[in-house]
Amino acid sequence: MRVVASVDIEGATGIVSKKETREGGIDYNLGKRYLTRDVNAAIEGALEAGATQVVCHDSHGLDCRNIQLEDLNPAAEVVRGTPILFFEDLQPEYDACFIVAAHSSYSEERGVLNHLFSSQHFKDVKLNGQPICEAEHTAALAGYRGIPTVLITGDDVACSEMKKYIPEIETVIVKYAISRYAARCLPFSKTGPMIREAAKRALIKVKEGAVKPYTYEGKQDLEIRLYEPYRAKLIADLTGARMPTKDTVAYTARDAMEVYRLLRLVLYLSFSTILS
Numbered sequence: 001m002r003v004v005a006s007v008d009i010e011g012a013t014g015i016v017s018k019k020e021t022r023e024g025g026i027d028y029n030l031g032k033r034y035l036t037r038d039v040n041a042a043i044e045g046a047l048e049a050g051a052t053q054v055v056c057h058d059s060h061g062l063d064c065r066n067i068q069l070e071d072l073n074p075a076a077e078v079v080r081g082t083p084i085l086f087f088e089d090l091q092p093e094y095d096a097c098f099i100v101a102a103h104s105s106y107s108e109e110r111g112v113l114n115h116l117f118s119s120q121h122f123k124d125v126k127l128n129g130q131p132i133c134e135a136e137h138t139a140a141l142a143g144y145r146g147i148p149t150v151l152i153t154g155d156d157v158a159c160s161e162m163k164k165y166i167p168e169i170e171t172v173i174v175k176y177a178i179s180r181y182a183a184r185c186l187p188f189s190k191t192g193p194m195i196r197e198a199a200k201r202a203l204i205k206v207k208e209g210a211v212k213p214y215t216y217e218g219k220q221d222l223e224i225r226l227y228e229p230y231r232a233k234l235i236a237d238l239t240g241a242r243m244p245t246k247d248t249v250a251y252t253a254r255d256a257m258e259v260y261r262l263l264r265l266v267l268y269l270s271f272s273t274i275l276s
Contacts, residue, residue: 002054002055002093004054004055004147005039005056005057005100006059008060008100010102010112011100011101012038013038013185015113016175019031021113036067036068037192039056040071040192041192042153042195042196043199046200048196053077055094056072056078056100057079062271083264086138090141095147096149096206098151099151099154100151101154103134104155105133106125110157110180112183116134121226124224125223127221133158133161137259139162139215141260144257148212150205150211151170151199153195154173159173166211172195215255219252221253222263226266229246231275235275238269
């Protein structure tokens with residue numbers, strides 16, 4: 001059995017601050033260690049359940065390399081580099097998808113470090129009028145390739161949010177959110193075994209066919225609200241996007257992959273200094 005994991009960082013055990021999640025942050029190296037411990041627990045559980053291959057996509061940041069290779073379980077492989085957002089090279093060769101260290105969407109105000117793609121530029125993102133989160137979109141991309149998403153780890157808000165989309169998914173709550181920058185955190189002595197056992201249960205569900213691939217059906221109306229109306233207008237002019245409001249660009253996508261490509265396009269244009 002082959003497992004692919006999309007690995008973020010905000011939802012890792014103990015992490016509550018941007019100082020722990022951003023390259024150059026005073027505690028970024030600490031955050032990477034915390035994250036790698038959670039990733040290893042998921043890998044160990046997968047291997048114990050019979051996984052023959054585990055590939056982790058380092059999915060946080062446009063150029064951050066977050067998983068510490070020297071501490072990673074040597075049975076796993078890592079996709080890393082620039083740019084890495086979720087699944088650039090995902091192929092339908094995997095049997096299961098894990099989402100490790102997830103955070104919630106903008107709509108969940110209590111969620112630790114909640115955002116979608118960019119807290120700097122994206123103010124809100126909706127699909128068919130409903131807020132989406134990175135974990136849900138990651139699962140949709142896996143589902144587009146026929147891969148079921150069977151495990152998520154993160155704070156209680158992220159796990160609860162994901163349950164709405166995939167009720168059968170295994171969830172591991174590593175901390176209980178108090179606010180965007182505070183949480184009641186469980187120790188590694190608890191979260192490690194919890195993640196490991198949940199990963200094992202998740203792969204049992206795959207073998208039983210208990211979790212179906214999740215993806216979008218039919219055309220999808222995507223709306224991305226930006227903090228800067230000026231930048232939204234320029235992006236609309238460049239891409240032909242609709243503008244339902246002065247700070248929002250809107251597109252109609254055919255499927256999950258096109259939603260992903262449009263999100264990436266607007267993200268890269270948002271970060272462009274040419275549009276500043």
